[in-house]
Amino acid sequence: METLSFKSSFAQAAEDSYTNFDTVKEWKRETGGLALGYFPVYFPEELPHSLGILPVGLYGASGGVALDMATAHTQSFVCSITRSVFQMALQGNLDVFDGLIFSNICDVARNLSGITKRNLQKRYVDYIHLPINNNSSYATKYLNDEYLRVSAALEKLVGKKLETRQLAKSIRAYNERRRLQLELVNLRRSKPWLLDYTEWYSIMRSGSIMPVEHYVDQLQRYVSELAAKDAKAMDRIRVAVVGNFCEQPPLMLMKVIEDAGCYIINDEGLLGSRWLGNVETKGDPLFSLAQAYVQNAEPLTVRFHPDINKQSYIANFVRNIKADGVIFLTPKFCEPALYDYMIYKSTLDEIKMPYLHLEYEESSSSFEHIRTMVETFAESILFD
Amino acid sequence: MTKYFAGVDAGSTYTKACLLDENSKLVTTTSDMTGVNIVAATKKVYQAALSKAGVREDEVSYIVGTGYGRYKITFGNTQVTEISCHARGAHYLFPNTRTVLDMGGQDTKAIRVNARGEVVDFCMNDKCAAGTGRFIEGSARALNLGLSEVGEISLKSTKPVKISATCAVFAEMETQEQLAYGNKLEDILYGVHSSIASRSIGLLRRVGIEPELTFTGGVSLNPGMVRCLQEQLGIKLNTSPLTMFCGAIGAAEFALEKTLAVAI
Amino acid sequence: MGGENFLENMITAGIDIGTKNTKVVLLEDGQKILAKENAATGYDFNKAAEQTFNKAVLESGLNRDVVEYVVSTGFGRYRVSFRDINVTDITTNAKGARLLHPNTSCILDVGAGNARASKIDENGRIVKFRSTEKCAAGGGGFLEKIAFYTGVQLGELGDVALTSKNPVNMSTICSVLAESEVINLVTQEVPMEDILMGAHLSVVGRVILTLRQVGVQPEVTLTGGLVLNSAFVKALEEKLGMKVNSSKDLYYAGAVGAASLGYKRLMRKKMSNN
Amino acid sequence: MPELVAEPMRKELDKAKRMQGDMLLSYFDALSKSGVTGTKIGYSFVMANPIELLATFDILPLFPEITSLNISYRGGAPPLIAQAEEVGYSTDACGYVKMGVASIMDKTKTSIGYIPKPDILFLSYSGCQIYIHWWEQYHYQTGAPIFTIDVPYLRDYDRHVPKHDIEYVAGQLEEMIPKLEAATGKRFNEDKLKEIVRLSGKAWDLWKECVEMGKLKPTPFDAYFESIYYMAPITFARGSQKCVDFYKFLLDELKLRAERGIGPTEREDYRLVFEGVPNYPFFKKFWGLFSHYNARCVASTYPKVAGLVDTGSFRLNPEKPIESIAEYMIHAYCNWNMPVRTHLIERYVKDYRADAVVIHSIKSCRSFSMGQGDIREYLAKELDVPTLLVESDHVDPRYYSEAQMKNRIDAFFETLALRKNRSQIN
């Protein structure tokens, strides 16, 4: 395994994206460019990228900061990612970012944008309302205008104009990233023993902090080396992990799940980065970007899809990826995840697919309870 | 004849009483477990204070009750919440107090006070972030340790364990799981104290931390807690063996003031 | 080796390290209980396991070496140095419950920290299981705390509660809140037994939720420390509207299940060696 | 509620409250008869609904928020919540959702009777995202179709709404018309819509006058605890003559109170601003903790969830019905970002000459509660307005601890008394 040379750079970048952002600082120093932090799940990274701004995903501090300042401003019954991101905003970890952007992932994140603004008066803090009524004929035009609004704000920030050619170029770069990430997804689905979850995770995560060209370059080499690799498969159950789309579970927890006898062949962690597939670059690229969102976005808990039946969606999904079981891994106090659990679970009951529901916090450091539950779960499937 | 003023703090764990004389001098303090019979406990602790000071009942002009059981102090003249009383009591012991952290058995309060010891702003723990003396007691009992031991033991920690859960219920589970991982007792206990400290600091930030900060309530007797708070805050706290009595002292001060007000 | 009798008189041990108590059972041929012991877990799990195990051996009057296989379970299962294998307590409790009450189809295991409900099929396989939600946790440990505040001995807790005619309604979901509510009730001098019964009912309410989530189906068997608590059992039966298996031996269900699983493993091992 | 005013007088002055109660009863009655009358039931939200459009098609709106809060007010929440949790809903989930889902499970009878199932689910995504999840639950539970109106969040910190937001919302409303025609078999009648919008606009104007009576010193009514009764008709009866009549009546009653110098408490010692959803299971007890100190609420945010009537942010215009409804929908309280919400409270404190702010925070409603800590920070630290933040739940009695609540409120009034005394001396 150690032969894969880029492994450590992925891991380093991922580690850096929790609280330090040294990579970003260095990039800024070298290029003189600006950086923009964005909150999960969906964000049109192409917009800042085409203006020379580095977009960086903010996925929580993974327990790396004390939450004392956040506690003063937020209630205790909200998820940890919002509190740790806010704490970082207050205590300066996010000073490296020239702007912060949120979107409509949930009520908590939405209000987080406002209180961040109030406390960081001078910073550019924005909010994108991504349309949920995507079968309205007005949705794409609306989003197109919304992207124009945000672009105008970003243009003001960098003092540069958005150029169509540049945007098309950015879209192509991100298309490539999405393609490679999907390739890796498929590889792991078919041969999960080729790489540990931790490794897989740091590769995906570093995609949201590294400059995209550099990342694509590394990932390309990685994927081809990995595809050629051979490793021994173990007798484990194949599980899909559902619900961790925003706050990220501690890596240790995922390790506990795998060690208890599972291969995680699907997870929703950092899903936003691989959502839309290939975006058209001919014609008006901004419009295409808006259209891609309205038409292609993957069904996901925090996204409403008027035309997709979630019940048949989950049934087909677990069938297609040949899962033996589903683990609902939901962040503590994350309501959206808890509601979809209800919809999905009734279908899984019907198709007799075993499932297990677990809760976590990004800062959790004890997993005994989870270990017991997952071991029992694996035992009940393995020794069927 | 000297006149005396009494404060009785009927807390969830301990009942405390104190007497002040008319010059506002602290004459005596007493305390005992509250137990299940509050009325009896308050009477007992109050009587103990009288006999310890050699004061007759009729020499006491005014009695103020405070604490959760304040309405059960049948012999008291009036009641004041322990928030106002702790503020006054802290100001009595440390006149430069501007912020008070009171950690008792049932709840934790952060209080900002003015130069006269009057409450300007206060916050109490939300249930989901509750870090109180009760939780330390819980861990102590789970580990078969005495209350006064846990703080001492935690001081020996060299490799503190992180207890990250926010709510006391989860934190307690986590404590036990850390044992299952084979971590050392002192390191876990340090983690327990540290996690409660950080939760109380969140509370303190809500009112704003202005020096001097006085730490009151029963938990202020716990050296482990004092250490964690000082380390995390980076400032020194006022504490003394009397800070546990701040509620009662403040109540007695109110008793004195009330009498003065009536006299004028 | 030879003959049939090498498969007889096999002694296996089950060690269940719970958050509060460690329970050990010695089983002969996966059936007969030779000894059962329990002791507080404390903070040195291996030591607790070792001592309780020795006590059980002593009680059985056997020699330590005759124990051929040791299965550890419960939340400290990884810390038993002399285990042959470890199994989760959900599995062992289900096994133990079925051994002691063969018609069991639902198992409710209530320990100190939380409760787990599981449902088994006719072959004893677990088909569904669930643990109390974190916020609704708090099983026996909560009652112990209440016992402490009210000054009632743990052993008498249930009996005192049963004398209540007018249990208080303590509906709070989380035990942090419930605890402070109890303190306030004590402050208001509500009769002790009414507070205690209220506390029992509140725990029952929470664990029944978990049981209903896997689907209640008779027979229901209760395992874990709360079988020793008469008020809990009664409240549970009343709220469920059915009889619940709650023999005292079920306190050891996890250890029994572990030892019986040990017996199976041992059999298989011996057969394949032979 | 404390009886501080002589009984006959009280009766005289509480006529509007009783009238509201009667209106609500006949509304519930109509709902329960819908099965017989064949009226189509459209589930809708209190915040930002296009009720005028539904009324044009004679769809009877059912607001699960209103049924849930009424059930809860009458002590009926626990069995419903338990029922929902037994099938797997989390204790952390919004109590309204759990009650709503349980109330239409087979054979459920609630404390206000049987709740009819939806024929259509009108989803207005404005502020609360739980709305989406809630309606999805119903959709999978009953198969009723969801008609969606996506309402962009107010992103601007100066309350500016970009043109494309209004176009988008208005466009969706237009798109809904043929769908409604298909669902009800009725033709769209623009004149009818205009008339309904006109009546709505009238009711809003009167309600605005009512809430602004809180500016009087002393205030003739409690703008939180009493408003919670008064706010109901504007939600469920908006667009009808009856609704207009109600607010006329209420306004007269409030004027009469003001004239005679009476109000909800014996005296007015404290003027408070309230933020947050109330706790319905303990509503009167909770009120009592404040009225005990002769504290009256002069302005509050929650009674305006049906429409931010006193902010000048929308105005229904019969000539431009669709656009003005769109604008109304965008300016829903929870659709406002936090700085704008905070400034509204700040303005209330100033305009209504309040002494303090009380925030009641709901554990399972993050749309309101996330950020209330920050509101407190701003008011207490930057404006030096005494602010109390207490928490419980809107429907779930399991999160209310009376002793703790009382302790906090008592202490708060002790500090207010100190402040008052001082300002009198100075």
Ligand SMILES: Nc1ncnc2c1ncn2[C@@H]1O[C@H](COP(=O)(O)OP(=O)(O)O)[C@@H](O)[C@H]1O
């Ligand atoms: N000697 C001690 N050492 C350490 N902690 C103590 C000591 N005495 C009391 N405490 C702590 O103080 C708490 C009780 O504090 P107290 O202020 O008396 O509470 P209350 O007012 O609610 O009764 C106990 O829970 C315990 O944790």
Ligand SMILES: Nc1ncnc2c1ncn2[C@@H]1O[C@H](COP(=O)(O)OP(=O)(O)O)[C@@H](O)[C@H]1O
């Ligand atoms: N003798 C007893 N009488 C009544 N209840 C008891 C007794 N012993 C234990 N319990 C109850 O059982 C709980 C502990 O159960 P146990 O199954 O030993 O827990 P764990 O497995 O988590 O260690 C205690 O919290 C207590 O409520």
Ligand code: SF4
């Ligand atoms: S983890 Fe859930 S609740 Fe928290 S911000 Fe993300 S989606 Fe919202």
Ligand code: SF4
């Ligand atoms: S158990 Fe903890 S997190 Fe849950 S409600 Fe209680 S205090 Fe809050």
Ligand code: SF4
């Ligand atoms: S979360 Fe709040 S705003 Fe949303 S439905 Fe529930 S109570 Fe209403």
